Amino acid sequence: MKLNLDQLKDINSKSLDLHQVELDILSQKLDKKGINAEDIIKDITELQVATPSWALGTGATRFGRFPGGGEPATLEEKIGDVGILKQLCGQTSSISLHIPWDVPDNAEDVKDLAASYGLRFDSMNSNTFMDDPRGLNTPKGLSYKYGSMCNSEEAIREQSIQHNIDVIEYGKRLGSDSLTVWLADGSNYPGQANFRRQFENVQNSLREIYKAMPEDWYMFTEHKPYEPNFYSTVNNDWGSNLLLAKGTGERCLCLVDLGHHLPNTNIEQVVSRVIMEKRLAGFHFNDSKYSDDDLTVGSLKPYQLFLIFNELVEYMKGDDKQANELAWMIDASHNTKDPMEDLLQSFDAIALAYGQALSIPRATLTEAQMNNDVAGGQEIIQDAYRTDVRPLVREARMRQGAAFSPLQAYRELGVRKELINQRGTRVAVTGL
Amino acid sequence: MKLNLDQLKDINSKSLDLHQVELDILSQKLDKKGINAEDIIKDITELQVATPSWALGTGATRFGRFPGGGEPATLEEKIGDVGILKQLCGQTSSISLHIPWDVPDNAEDVKDLAASYGLRFDSMNSNTFMDDPRGLNTPKGLSYKYGSMCNSEEAIREQSIQHNIDVIEYGKRLGSDSLTVWLADGSNYPGQANFRRQFENVQNSLREIYKAMPEDWYMFTEHKPYEPNFYSTVNNDWGSNLLLAKGTGERCLCLVDLGHHLPNTNIEQVVSRVIMEKRLAGFHFNDSKYSDDDLTVGSLKPYQLFLIFNELVEYMKGDDKQANELAWMIDASHNTKDPMEDLLQSFDAIALAYGQALSIPRATLTEAQMNNDVAGGQEIIQDAYRTDVRPLVREARMRQGAAFSPLQAYRELGVRKELINQRGTRVAVTGL
């Protein structure tokens, strides 16, 4: 299914009455701060965020899953859904696969199909946190019940290394150039495991996988403090993640998921630290109030999202070229929303936070900081946050032929209804 | 499967060399504090904790499930497993059913079977947090995706009331006398729902269910701050729970699950408050470090468990007769342990904490408190906690013909091996 662009244009046209004047005033206001609105529009356009293949179906908690209708049942259908998202918001042009949930049996065809939507393949995700019922992630037939790369049994460690190498192979055929490793390894009880031995096992396993990567690939490791293990995890925080990355190799970088932190963590500072150490891989965007809640980006803590983008903009506008290659991905779970609506809201929130962060006058901010002007520094930051930059985001979208308001267009176009017509109401997707 | 009691006795006999002398010394030490060891042994024996039917199989997280072998596939097999636990530790003599996971098709037979193991049926658990694939909890065929009793749609609220009434009916046939209501109702996003309207819907629904209960039944409501809803829940904390209970009726009481609290909550104080308001129903025992981790009782925060029992003992030894009818249940999830081993460790931890709390010299403690003797009060409490009361727990078990060390006996008797022989290695249980 592809959207009719004329229809989209028609829908847009109904919303434009105040747009141009809002954009003009905003441009004037930014100009007074020495900020060029056109530059921000351009930057917003260029920030392309990957859609994960597993995010197109209804998510679940351990307490059940309430599937919606018209969900994609195949990789091909998932690619089609990302194509629709791209048409609507213009902010996503790649898809991130999870093996074994989305094994691309015919890589060439899949690649061609994606290209027909203007999509390419982002980072490949391996899975050693569950035993695939078909055995697709357990080449030796061994269980990950007690961990994968941290396991005290060598054969299981070797199996998890092999699975990651298999995933790299799939990725090579699809044109991906990075491997994302999130592992659930850890322990549920004091006494169950030795922290150091587990860490060393994981470290050694990552080195083996790293050796098997092509020389232009990157490895991304992702930390998480708990769940599904509830006493300890091996890659538990940014400190451990940094040790693992440094211990693995130069092209091993740290991925930050916004929901993988202890209560009250200053995540923007974590981002600053990892940037300082030249090891930031990129982001798994979502939002949360309590735990790894995997909610829509920007739905609970929009100011935190803005402060994170404040760090990122400082990095991206600096001298380090690596900053241009950050991996952006959404990683949310849509338990009670239409997945496509959830993703559209998430892309919107990302663009807004980015636009706000781009409108901070950096030299003025630095001056306040050098003068220990506490209230002044806050004022500069909050002025940018309080400014409504939606006109810039809308303009960026419309210049690409996308929607003024993607969610509204999605509804007016009856996309979900059409997908249900095509696919039926109760299709099970792979994934969590 | 029933255990051979002679074999159990043999196993016990190997551990007894120091038992009597330890028991003697402990009794002398307690005696100095004015505590009678025999009384504690008797109290420990009488504290019977229900086993939930869903706790006999391997648990899961949203990231997967790693089933063990020999799991019970039917309600009858689950009853059998509880029978074994009873033989081993003597601390559990009832089973708590969850509908629709364990619908007792032939209530009389089930009741007789349980009786043959010396078991009766504890509180009945309804389920309106998922849509049963067979429709067993959705008599009107409506989904609980957006909540059950809180739902803005009247028909869904009525359906959830009806399901609870159905559960009461099952319970009546089994000889149960209480209904436990945990509902996942809440919201994932600001704006999704109106807190007050949701609360009132739940309150009104509970009243309807309450009316349908026999006059000697109790209703237990259980609060939880989040999961599976991640922004708000309707019955979110003890304050809300108390309002709901008082708004429902005299026989509506508050159940406390140890994992259902925000970080750093002083749970023993929550217990004190609910007791003070004469609304404590009882407990769902488990342990956790981060969230609703559902770990083995006493495995992470044994001192907190002891402090909770300190409150309970004060209540149970007081004048309020309701204190003798507290509902005790384990509610843990055994993701990486043999479920039977996990339960045996849990029963053990409960008995220990209870025994320690019973050994607090209450008059001495009160005196220190009345004198504002801060260090002294702590000293009295910690002396009780630091005392190894395992000889009392072992004695209590052995006098009932149970095991000196239940976990060790379970292993030496090869129970799991035998269950695998009987049931095979990959039997799926119902439940989470």
Next chain:
Amino acid sequence: MKLNLDQLKDINSKSLDLHQVELDILSQKLDKKGINAEDIIKDITELQVATPSWALGTGATRFGRFPGGGEPATLEEKIGDVGILKQLCGQTSSISLHIPWDVPDNAEDVKDLAASYGLRFDSMNSNTFMDDPRGLNTPKGLSYKYGSMCNSEEAIREQSIQHNIDVIEYGKRLGSDSLTVWLADGSNYPGQANFRRQFENVQNSLREIYKAMPEDWYMFTEHKPYEPNFYSTVNNDWGSNLLLAKGTGERCLCLVDLGHHLPNTNIEQVVSRVIMEKRLAGFHFNDSKYSDDDLTVGSLKPYQLFLIFNELVEYMKGDDKQANELAWMIDASHNTKDPMEDLLQSFDAIALAYGQALSIPRATLTEAQMNNDVAGGQEIIQDAYRTDVRPLVREARMRQGAAFSPLQAYRELGVRKELINQRGTRVAVTGL
């Protein structure tokens, strides 16, 4: 010191170039949602927030205090500072006194002075959490080291009752009509105290104080989970606070301080609950990331502040007349900012959050909620939050003759410099 209003007008005039067109466009946009901008301007003008007398000096942590210059040393000077704030932002027209820090020796004079600035006296704050070195809060000379109203010693409980009655007397003379009771009572160690006995002592003491209040006075009780006691507090959460208020009398209401909650608490839901029970007294505004950090309002979690105002607006626009008498106060600690700047930023954040909440189209929101439109409900809420309502706040201020940008005007007018000239650089204020 009073500000020169002509000078203020001059400063304003420099910022007005885009103001009117921004205001017009915003009004049009609100109009489309069925919201009248003029109504919001009026409501913002009417929301008057009390300034606490202790907030005009530099705050401290237990690790030290770094006083700024020109701090007010007397109650008279503090009243003058509030007068300046009123002139600058038009949002504060009352002052809240803390006894023993600000004993008004000559009540009539103090009242007249305040009136000359257009100020009256808000809620009176008693203090039983420290021993005043002059003995002003310990009429019997007894220490509050082990608690005040919870104390096991009757004489200390009586003393704390007497102190509160003394505070009521001061308040009567000043024209106040409410007493705010925050007490530090609790315990540092398990074993130190009996939760229930402490609670009952506090409950009984509050009843005594309540009896001594004039019939048109209100009592406000304020909960806090920890600090300065670190194991338990007596009035620890909204549930306990509600029990105390209901147990005291009809005119005993619950005060909510934004920093007095456990990690991850859904504070807007707490507000909804207390409103539902008709016991909301009002607010102590501040912000925090970790604990009771007492930071500038809106500086860390502006979305939470907005969601709280969402609850309040629903209440204030409803039928309950009590909603018009909410007590609004700032209670922050300015450790590294100029206190006046901190307060101006706080007033600004409150007006913004209120304005945003007033711009939510309530009927549309309710419709989405009744239809279980999860994404739609979020969209409505976030649209209001993302709208820059600063033009309304500025307009409200300027119509009162206050500043377009109070912080900027404060700096341009050189207020602090002038205060330092008058008062010197190292004046110690009373308070924390």
Next chain:
Amino acid sequence: MKLNLDQLKDINSKSLDLHQVELDILSQKLDKKGINAEDIIKDITELQVATPSWALGTGATRFGRFPGGGEPATLEEKIGDVGILKQLCGQTSSISLHIPWDVPDNAEDVKDLAASYGLRFDSMNSNTFMDDPRGLNTPKGLSYKYGSMCNSEEAIREQSIQHNIDVIEYGKRLGSDSLTVWLADGSNYPGQANFRRQFENVQNSLREIYKAMPEDWYMFTEHKPYEPNFYSTVNNDWGSNLLLAKGTGERCLCLVDLGHHLPNTNIEQVVSRVIMEKRLAGFHFNDSKYSDDDLTVGSLKPYQLFLIFNELVEYMKGDDKQANELAWMIDASHNTKDPMEDLLQSFDAIALAYGQALSIPRATLTEAQMNNDVAGGQEIIQDAYRTDVRPLVREARMRQGAAFSPLQAYRELGVRKELINQRGTRVAVTGL
């Protein structure tokens, strides 16, 4: 004041009736696990924990201080108090000074006095988190209001370096061989500071101080997530601390304070990580429920304390010789207890946790872990924890001529009464 050892012996003799038989049985039980009780007694005896000079007076919160009587007013009196503690429990033989609170004007005399009590000087603590009223930590007269080593002003950074060098000089004269650097540096508001710039300033400052240390000295840096700064700190977590230590030099190590972690942090794993990286300096012992509560060691989370000692014992019994030089110190605040009683309870808790950890059969534990025996590993750990090792601790104390029960002896000997006789009831101590 020195205690009369005969009197102590007399008091001990009243408690000995069951001691020997308890010790014998415990020894037999340990022996069965392959553990030698005599070895544990020896190890307990050798674990000497420093007493900080500021812990001998009543502590404070920002809400006030309730001084007790007989507090030491001079460094000489503080040394005397530590001498008493040493006599009572035999576990402390050094004192840790905080400059500027305890400037040793005549180092030789002070050193001799300490030696007369069998005491030496442990790590020296610098202070750049407050402005000493006498200017003792601000050699250039500049304020630390906006930070010390992180400050944007070079002169303030230089001043804080100079203060640390001054502290080293004092330490050299007293025979100390390490400098402990805890700094409050950070920010209260987003926008106030640049995370990276602050970090680099601190890093560079530490390098300067490091250069000024004698070659056999160590530098200890201590992390803390918040307070007195409430948005960010520079040395916020173990990850940042490790970066700073590695960036400073080989003899810069990481100190762990038990209260300086975010909610739910797995502190024992933090310890394991820092050990793994060969950067553990040692500990600041205390306990907490919510925040940096500075409560008596082992009073809230005794199991966590045991699990930390489990990591330490593994380290101390391993091959790394650095493990023998760990710096042990108590850092608690005694707000409502007699400071000496608080310290005695703390020493007791440390000895118990250490004794329990020493009684873990390590080879058996490793075997369970290698076999993925989850329940078995927990069982081994908990068996050690549940064992009452107080007979070993008492034996260790009595063999040194110290008290069977130090707290009880302290009370029976009337130590505080005697100190009040000597020093009066209201002596102010320096410190927090």
